[in-house]
Amino acid sequence: MGTRRQAIAALAALAVPCASRAQSKTYRVGVLGPERASDAHQKLRLELVRAGLRDLGYAEGRNLVIDARFAEGNYRRLPALADELVALKVDVIVALGSKAAEAAHRATLTVPIVVASGGDVIGLGLSSNLARPSSNVTGWFNVAPEVSTKLIQLVKEAAPHVTRVAYLVNPANPPTHLSAMQAAAASLKVGFNVFEAREPGDLDAVFARIVAARWDAVVVQGDTMFGVNVKSVTDLALRHRLASASALRNFAEAGGLLDYGPDRLEGYRRAPAFVDKLLKGAKPADLPTEQPTRFDLVINVATAKALGLAIPQSLAVQARLI
Numbered sequence: 561m562g563t564r565r566q567a568i569a570a571l572a573a574l575a576v577p578c579a580s581r582a583q584s585k586t587y588r589v590g591v592l593g594p595e596r597a598s599d600a601h602q603k604l605r606l607e608l609v610r611a612g613l614r615d616l617g618y619a620e621g622r623n624l625v626i627d628a629r630f631a632e633g634n635y636r637r638l639p640a641l642a643d644e645l646v647a648l649k650v651d652v653i654v655a656l657g658s659k660a661a662e663a664a665h666r667a668t669l670t671v672p673i674v675v676a677s678g679g680d681v682i683g684l685g686l687s688s689n690l691a692r693p694s695s696n697v698t699g700w701f702n703v704a705p706e707v708s709t710k711l712i713q714l715v716k717e718a719a720p721h722v723t724r725v726a727y728l729v730n731p732a733n734p735p736t737h738l739s740a741m742q743a744a745a746a747s748l749k750v751g752f753n754v755f756e757a758r759e760p761g762d763l764d765a766v767f768a769r770i771v772a773a774r775w776d777a778v779v780v781q782g783d784t785m786f787g788v789n790v791k792s793v794t795d796l797a798l799r800h801r802l803a804s805a806s807a808l809r810n811f812a813e814a815g816g817l818l819d820y821g822p823d824r825l826e827g828y829r830r831a832p833a834f835v836d837k838l839l840k841g842a843k844p845a846d847l848p849t850e851q852p853t854r855f856d857l858v859i860n861v862a863t864a865k866a867l868g869l870a871i872p873q874s875l876a877v878q879a880r881l882i
Contacts, residue, residue, distance in 0.1 A: 615832070786808060
């Protein structure tokens, strides 16, 4: 009898380490972002992903390693950084933005990619189906065409004198919704033309061209280069007395006339749930992409006053005035 009890005890002792080893599997999650690691907004986004994973039972140093790579505002660095993450054999890549998602998708067709904030997933060629992703990419995507066309409407409503809207874009991140914006401008009977700035050093010259050609408003693409240099962009718009609008989340706060778009932090709060399901064996095709349902309008009252604009009541009731 004693021998039997000893045998059972020995088997139990062996089983405990095995179960412990199974439960203590360490997952490796890559994070790829186009902005500066030191940027306050970028730090907040990464912390939201970390906090969400902690809430789901993952702890760095115990069962989770997070490998974060940031391109410091330079899109050209993203492909090499994506390759680094794949070489580290990460289990999932969290992409902070469309360009990061594209770079990750080019680097791997097998590692699941969760987009925490991205543009038009179909227009970007990352999937052919929102409800059942057709590649290794899923996550949370903005509705870029709708937001961009709405910006033209809003800047015209805020500044009724506007007859010509310049669209400032980064050619390294070609917009996928120009035809929709052109149609929106035509319906409002305002002119529309695209101006390009690839680097911060291009901004002074491009604004000079916009003013010289007598364009009276500027819509700024929600691009990382403009986001990293948002204060320079808004200062130039105000200096040249241009009504300005963007989907960049802190555009009005930085001195632009208005910004409009979804709560972009929603995607960073949702990303951990996608990661958790993928780590537990789900496939990207099993996880429908998500889109925002709430959109926020922010208007800078001081900028409106400096431009000689009175905020229409129709906008004031919809907006957060700062």
